[in-house]
Amino acid sequence: MADFTSDIAIARAASKKPIMEIGARLGIPSEHLLPYGHDKAKVSAEFIAASKGGRDGKLILVTAINPTPAGEGKTTTTVGLGDGLNRIGKKAMICIREASLGPNFGIKGGAAGGGFSQVVPMEDMNLHFTGDFHAITTAHNLLAALIDNHIYWGNELNIDIRRIAWRRVMDMNDRALRAITCSLGGVANGFPRETGFDITVASEVMAILCLATDLKDLEKRLGNIIVGYRRDRSPVFARDLKADGAMTVLLRDAMQPNLVQTLENNPAFVHGGPFANIAHGCNSVVATTTALKLADYVVTEAGFGADLGAEKFFDIKCRKAGLKPDAAVIVATVRAMKMNGGVKKDDLAAENIDAVRKGCANLGRHVQNVKKFGVPVVVAINHFVSDTEAEIQAVKDYVATLGAEAILCRHWAQGSAGIEDLARKVVELAESGQAQFAPLYPDDMKLIEKIETIATEIYHAGEVIADKSVRDQLRQWEEQGYGHLPICMAKTQYSFSTDPHLRGAPTGHTVPVREVRLSAGAGFIVVITGEIMTMPGLPRTPSSEKIFINDQGQIEGLF
Template sequence: MNKDIDIAFEAQMKPIKDIAAGLNLSEEDWEPYGHYKAKLSDKLEQKLEGRSSGKIILTTSINPTPAGEGKSTVTVGLGQALNKLNKKAVIALREPSLGPTMGLKGGAAGGGYSQVVPMEEINLHFTGDIHAITSANNALSAFIDNHIHQGNELNIDPRRISWKRVVDLNDRALREVVVGLGGPVKGVPREDGFMISVASEIMAVLCLASDLQDLKERLARMVIGYTYDRKPVTVQELGYEGALTLLLKDAAKPNLVQTLENTPAIIHGGPFANIAHGCNSVKATKMAAKLGDYVVTEAGFGADLGAEKFLDIKTRAGGFEPDAVVIVATIRALKMHGGVDKKELQNENTAALMEGAANLKKHMETIEQFQVPYVIAINEFPTDTKAEIDTLTAWCNQEGAPVSLVQVHEKGGSGGLDLAEKVIAAADQKHQPLAYTYELEDSIEQKIEKIARRIYGAAGVEFSSKAEKQMRQMNNLGFNNLPICMAKTQYSLSDDPSKLGRPEDFTITVRDLYPSIGAGFLVALTGDVMTMPGLPKNPAALQMDVDASGVVKGLF
């Protein structure tokens, strides 16, 4: 089978005007960004307000492993399969970050014959949204330092500035820096640091804002630090919410592209799920639901991270509920969760598969707690044996869970027809209203405890002395009625990435807690998770190149 990039280059893409026409959009509803990309206009958002919404399908997965799960691939393939069944489907995805693209993963546009295209543009600079977020974030950093240099009218304590600079790359050397060196004309020296751009609160604000005015109001509420007498300082007090909104006005518009089979795809926003809330924008999901009978969207990593945040944070902000969930699993990954080394995954091992199925079982229980119907998608790999497929399928049937063997990587939409039919049946089920993990009125400690126990299966939570002090501060500031965004390793249900499968009797350690008031949640940092990743020993960028004709190589 050809490489992803080669398959993408062979695609028969339609001009973006044809994709827009298939959605019954007029020319004033979209703005072209070249031949195959477009921005969806604010006018379209207003025009769609009174239209009924289609069914929302959320794709999640087990805890990811280096063996791969293919959640984005299944999301794209399912959308294509629904269209093959004559259902008007629209896909809603996040924008890839250059950090993982150049680092470990190599891209996030799906794979095989289930990709969004033009994949090389989507995986690189796309329409410039993440660059706009980076510029807005760093402009705010410059405004803060200039305010202090110019007399510090707000009495900001340079030691307690919580706002960090960002860059959309993995760069561990920038985690801790010192700025303002060089004498009085160069500014006030202070400690600072960088996060990856997709971890910026501005990314979360953009993804959760309902419109441009809401975006401005959320930006105004962002807390950038504290005064010498420990009072929070907001962007509104600095007076820069208008300038930040201006920098983001085009980035706030969702992007329209297509799949290899010309299914429309709206790609917008890209917060990580391990250090942010891990979902594409509320605007993109709601717009896709207005334009199609089904919208297939995804949330980052496993159900313990992206799906929990989609269901506990994004649905509250967007005022909608999913109609069904797809839980993606691979036999390879489940064998790793069952203790098999990556080098041995090609060997048949049904015993390890069943041991690793405990991880899948926990994610099934998590979705059941939210009272949403689900279907398990076994994303097939060439090394899967008949015995392994039969074993996992029989186990799912025994557990009473609808299950489908998916071949969308190899066959595109045709490889997901059975999954599509089962998803339609699940979405048509009458089910109870969405059951949140916690109530907003719960204390901060109760919310974190409920997430840890109910979603992760933890025995309890330990708070560092710093986190306990921060909790008291959040309570005193009136921030205690906000949702919680847990920052945790994606590789394990626990906060220890080495504990695969379904660990038991573990404790979640919350080491840090900070407010994202513009986004509308509190972030709890657990374990050793970092907001600025580092590069691996052999980054994916080593394989990337472009020839004299401009043909991209090594992007996957």
């Protein structure tokens, strides 16, 4: 392969095939592909409905340790594994999330893999793509507009404007909009009240789109959204405002999965994008279940570390969609082990076996946690050129003590050729019949007990602190028939605790619950802990400062 030094240079040199050809390999007729240019297309709802019979392929989850500034490469490994499975003769597909503009222009950058394990077209995927996020933002804000409009024209539903639960959203990091006052300027503008904005990926509409099975289910879930409460505390639903039909119309095309390809011309669905630190962190159920009908192996990822993404994948997505994962891959790097072991970022290039061993506690916690769900685990060591043989062996030796295997992967530099060993191990695990998947907690457990179970079993916390008002709210939702819902924890991604600076595998810490939100349409309870924000802010030096169009008309700085 050519000796490229940047992700974007590699992506620009890709030899892409027409998207119709990629679809044909999956058995999707051209009339069921709605093309967006030559290299991406949506799959029709008719084809998806017709494909629901027959057997499912094997479902493989790729998750990771807690993210560090050293980098882990979860999406890169997801893409590489999909290519690797195809390389060893398996019919495999990849299912990942769409990128949010907020972090793209903030601090995180693009989200389509890296090196020779990428999904293309990279620029499109990291910008407007096929317009799904715009549709979700618009549908969400239509409902917000209808609420204030209803109140302006007499408030027939008797909505208590002090108890409106529906905020507005935008797909950008903008801390100034976290808390605002709206409807100022006089009688003609309505009744002034306090509200705020969340980022689009935290929207319940995003979660609903990613959990709905078809347009009818989508419309029902949208109708079940609770927009606020009356003075007697009875809920007001989106369907009461007759908003569900128009919202579904706006989301009709967005419900259809987006088909693209890897650098090695293997098929990938990129659809939906809830964050894992403030939402449920998984691509759409429609994309995953459709892929399982089209391929023998489906490789999907869950956002951030396994304490967030994997837990929500298992306890929310798999529970709701009836999915049964066959194997899980936990991505780690030697560099991240050293950071968890106390090494500063500037010192990562120097060999430090003791720090690697110390930092492996974080990896070990994730391995043990995933095993609690009855899913067999393999560790992928995402290779960096600075890794030494002794450091790599230290990780392998540690993982072996957990009854699992760690496999060195060089997919960033070598593409599918560098990840064959992992692909073969994944096939071995998936075909072994070892998987005995079960969620962490039962549906009928009390809501506060579900929160405590996640905190103690996954975070290894000592206690959960929640004010009486929070506990009373949870009890009230149980009385209203929502006690069976799973929990969606909003927590920092950087630590098992709610302190982003506490690395490694802490125990006995406290999980403070600041707020709880009922997502009745999506079908879960959002539990906001610590200092987590549902509207992020931009860093001191945002990535946007380095993004521009060069003299050749190409986008620079996005990756």
